[in-house]
Amino acid sequence: MARTPDKTSGTRGAARPRKTTPRRAVDAAPARQGRAAPKAADRKSRAAGAPRGTKPAGRASAKPAKTPAKKPVATTAAKRTGRTVERASRTGKARTAGRPAPIELFYWSTPNGWKISIMLEECRLPYVVRPINIGTGEQFDPAFLAVAPNNRIPAIVDPDGPGGKPISIFESGAILQYLGRKTGKLYPANERARVEVDQWLMWQMGGLGPMAGQAHHFRIYAPEQVPYAIKRYTDECNRLYGVMNRRLADREFLAGKYSIADIACIGWASRHERQAQDLADFPHLKRWLGTMLARPAVARGMALAAESANSVDMKDPAVQALLFGQRAR
Numbered sequence: 001m002a003r004t005p006d007k008t009s010g011t012r013g014a015a016r017p018r019k020t021t022p023r024r025a026v027d028a029a030p031a032r033q034g035r036a037a038p039k040a041a042d043r044k045s046r047a048a049g050a051p052r053g054t055k056p057a058g059r060a061s062a063k064p065a066k067t068p069a070k071k072p073v074a075t076t077a078a079k080r081t082g083r084t085v086e087r088a089s090r091t092g093k094a095r096t097a098g099r100p101a102p103i104e105l106f107y108w109s110t111p112n113g114w115k116i117s118i119m120l121e122e123c124r125l126p127y128v129v130r131p132i133n134i135g136t137g138e139q140f141d142p143a144f145l146a147v148a149p150n151n152r153i154p155a156i157v158d159p160d161g162p163g164g165k166p167i168s169i170f171e172s173g174a175i176l177q178y179l180g181r182k183t184g185k186l187y188p189a190n191e192r193a194r195v196e197v198d199q200w201l202m203w204q205m206g207g208l209g210p211m212a213g214q215a216h217h218f219r220i221y222a223p224e225q226v227p228y229a230i231k232r233y234t235d236e237c238n239r240l241y242g243v244m245n246r247r248l249a250d251r252e253f254l255a256g257k258y259s260i261a262d263i264a265c266i267g268w269a270s271r272h273e274r275q276a277q278d279l280a281d282f283p284h285l286k287r288w289l290g291t292m293l294a295r296p297a298v299a300r301g302m303a304l305a306a307e308s309a310n311s312v313d314m315k316d317p318a319v320q321a322l323l324f325g326q327r328a329r
C-alpha cells in the first residue's frame with residue numbers, strides 16, 4: 001500500500017503530529033534482526049517512563065488543527081498516510097468543514113491494536129491514527145494515560161460520543177462494543193444474539209489474548225528459557241484452539257454471524273505459529289482463519305502502519321526492561 005509522508009488530517013481533534021520512524025509490529029514480528037533501536041539516552045529515559053521530547057498524543061480537542069483543513073471527503077475511499085486514515089462516514093454526525101470528525105485511534109501495530117483498526121475499517125468510520133510507540137515508552141506519556149490509564153494500546157477518542165460530546169475509551173473489548181453500538185454493525189442489538197457475541201468476546205479478552213500473549217512472551221521474547229512456562233502457555237493455547245475449533249464446527253463465525261468477537265480473535269489466531277499451534281489439528285479454525293484473512297477490511301486493518309513498528313528490537317535490553325519490567329508507578 002503506497003504511503004505518503006507523515007501528516008495529520010487537518011480535521012477537528014487531529015492536531016499534534018508526531019515523528020515516525022520505520023517500525024515493525026511488536027507482537028507481529030518474526031525473528032528479530034538488527035534495526036534502528038532507540039538512542040541510548042532516549043532508551044534510558046524511556047525505560048524510566050519519561051515522556052519523549054515530542055508532543056504526546058492527546059485528547060480530541062475542539063481547537064482546529066494547525067494544518068489547514070482539507071476538502072471534505074466525498075467518497076468512502078480511504079486516504080492513507082503513514083499515520084492518517086480518513087474516510088467519509090455513513091454514520092458520523094459531528095462534522096468539520098462538511099465532513100464527519102474522525103475518531104482518534106491510539107495505536108501500535110499489534111494483535112490488540114488490529115482489533116480496532118479492523119473494526120474501523122469494517123464500519124468505514126473516519127479515523128486518524130495516533131501512533132503510540134510502545135517500544136520507546138510512549139504508552140507512559142501523561143496525555144496518553146489520560147485516555148488509557150492502563151498504559152496499553154489500543155484506545156480511542158470519539159469526538160462525536162454520546163450526546164455529541166467527546167468520549168475516550170480504553171480496553172479493546174470495550175472499544176469494539178462501543179463502535180458496534182455506535183454504528184449498529186457487527187454487534188447485534190437483539191439480546192440473545194448479543195449475549196452470543198459477548199461470550200466469545202470475553203473469551204478472547206480473558207483467555208485467548210492473554211494466554212497467546214504469554215506464549216509469545218515465553219517462547220520468543222523472554223531473556224531466559226523457562227520450560228515450565230513455555231509448556232504451560234503453549235498447552236493453554238492448544239486447549240483454547242480446541243475450544244474455538246469445536247465452536248466453529250457447525251457455524252461460520254464464532255457467534256454465528258460475523259461479529260466483533262471474530263475481529264477480537266483474528267490477530268491472535270493469525271499468530272498460531274508463534275504459539276506453536278498446528279492448524280492441521282484445527283480444521284474448522286483454519287477455515288475460519290482463511291475466511292477472515294480474505295476480508296479486505298481485515299487485511300487493511302492488520303496492514304495499518306505495520307511497517308511503522310519495525311524499529312522495535314524486542315531483544316534490546318532497554319526495550320525489554322521497559323516492556324517486561326513494569327511495576328506500579
Ligand SMILES: N[C@@H](CCC(=O)N[C@@H](CS)C(=O)NCC(=O)O)C(=O)O
Nearest residue numbers: 110112134139152153154171172173
Ligand atoms: N486488555 C488490553 C490489552 C492491551 C495490550 O496488552 N496492549 C499491548 C500491545 S498488544 C500494549 O499496549 N503494551 C504496552 C506495554 O506493555 O507497555 C486490551 O485488550 O486493550
